[in-house]
Amino acid sequence: MKEIVKSVVEVSKYIFKRGLVPGKAGNVSARINGEDGFIIAITPTLVSLQDLNEDDIVLVKDNGEILSKGKPSSEVNMHLAIYREKPEINGIVHAHSPYATGFAFSNKKLKRLEGFGAIKSEYIAEVPYEKPGSIELAQKAAQALKEEDLVILKNHGVIATGETIEEASGLIEFAEGIAKTQFVTHMLNSI
Numbered sequence: 001m002k003e004i005v006k007s008v009v010e011v012s013k014y015i016f017k018r019g020l021v022p023g024k025a026g027n028v029s030a031r032i033n034g035e036d037g038f039i040i041a042i043t044p045t046l047v048s049l050q051d052l053n054e055d056d057i058v059l060v061k062d063n064g065e066i067l068s069k070g071k072p073s074s075e076v077n078m079h080l081a082i083y084r085e086k087p088e089i090n091g092i093v094h095a096h097s098p099y100a101t102g103f104a105f106s107n108k109k110l111k112r113l114e115g116f117g118a119i120k121s122e123y124i125a126e127v128p129y130e131k132p133g134s135i136e137l138a139q140k141a142a143q144a145l146k147e148e149d150l151v152i153l154k155n156h157g158v159i160a161t162g163e164t165i166e167e168a169s170g171l172i173e174f175a176e177g178i179a180k181t182q183f184v185t186h187m188l189n190s191i
C-alpha cells in the first residue's frame with residue numbers, strides 16, 4: 001500500500017514537471033485489489049500535483065466510500081467507473097496537457113501515430129463533452145476506455161489507463177508529443 005501511494009505522488013510530480021497538468025488540473029490514481037473488491041489511492045481535490053505529499057493521497061473504496069482523511073479529486077467517480085469497466089488496469093492518469101487539450105477544444109482530430117497500440121481507427125477516440133466531475137462524464141469515459149488506452153475528453157483534456165500508473169502517464173506524455181508534432185505540422189502546412 002505504501003509503495004502504491006508513493007508511486008501516485010511520484011507520477012503526479014513528474015507529470016507536473018513535464019507541464020502536463022498546469023495549475024491544479026489533473027488527477028492520478030492507482031488500484032489496490034483486495035479480497036472483497038478494490039480500493040484506489042487518488043490525488044486530492046484542489047491541490048496542485050507538484051505540492052503533494054504521501055499523506056495527501058486519499059483512499060477510496062470501490063463503492064465510493066472514503067477511507068482516509070482528505071477529499072478525493074472531483075473526478076473520483078470517473079476513476080472508479082473506469083476501474084469497474086477495466087479489471088485488467090491498475091493506473092489512471094487524467095491531464096490537461098496543453099497541446100492535446102488544444103485538440104480537445106478544436107475541431108481538429110488527433111491522429112494516432114505508430115506506437116499507440118493496435119491501430120483501430122485513424123484518430124484517437126473522443127468522448128463528447130460532459131461537465132467535469134459529473135456521473136455522465138464518468139460513464140462516457142469508462143465506456144470509451146473499454147476499447148482504448150487513451151481518449152480525448154472534448155473541451156476538457158485527456159485520460160489514459162495502464163497496467164501501472166507509470167504506463168498511463170507514459171501514454172499521456174506520448175499523446176502530448178503527438179499533439180505537438182501535429183500542431184507544428186498544421187502550422188507549417190498553413191504557411
Ligand SMILES: [Zn+2]
Nearest residue numbers: 026132156157
Ligand atoms: Zn480535468
